[in-house]
Amino acid sequence: MEIGNNVFIGMHSTILKGVHIGQNVIIGANSLVNKDIPDNCVAAGNPCRKIMDLSEYHQKRKKAQLKEATELVQLYRERKGKEPDERALHEFFWLFSDDPDNLPELWKHMNSLIGNEALTNEVMKKHQKSFTDMDDFLKSIK
Incomplete structure (x- = not known):
C-alpha cells in the first residue's frame, strides 16, 4: 500500500494491500479501496472509483x-x-x-x-x- 501526499481518507474506509493512492486525492467515507486511485481526484464507493477530478x-x-x-x-x-x-x-x-x-x-x-x-x-x-x-x-x- 502506498499513499501519496495531500490525501484525505474519509472515516471507516478500508484500503487493501498493494493499492496505490496518488497525490492530492479525497477518498470518501466508508470506501473500499481495492485498486489504484490516480492523482488529483475524488474517489468513493464500494468498490472505490474515481468520481471526478479535483478541479x-x-x-x-x-x-x-x-x-x-x-x-x-x-x-x-x-x-x-x-x-x-x-x-x-x-x-x-x-x-x-x-x-x-x-x-x-x-x-x-x-x-x-x-x-x-x-x-x-x-x-x-x-x-x-x-x-x-x-x-x-x-x-x-x-
Whole structure:
C-alpha cells in the first residue's frame, strides 16, 4: 500500500494491500479501496472509483459554498431580524477576503486551523474573492 501526499481518507474506509493512492486525492467515507486511485481526484464507493477530478470538485464546492452562505444569511435575517456578523459568517470568509494580513481575529483563527498557515495565506493572496467585502456580499442577497 502506498499513499501519496495531500490525501484525505474519509472515516471507516478500508484500503487493501498493494493499492496505490496518488497525490492530492479525497477518498470518501466508508470506501473500499481495492485498486489504484490516480492523482488529483475524488474517489468513493464500494468498490472505490474515481468520481471526478479535483478541479471539478473545487468548482462544485465553490458554487455550493455560495449557496450555503446565502441560505445562512436569509435564515439569520428571518430568525434574528438583523444582519449576520463576522462570527456568523466565519466559515465563508473566503468569499469576500483575499488578504490574510487584514482579517478579523476570528477569521485569522479559522485560517490557522487548517494546519499550514503560511501556505494557506499564500493561497489566499492568489485566490479571487467573489465579493468586494462582507457588506457587498450581504447587499447581494435579497
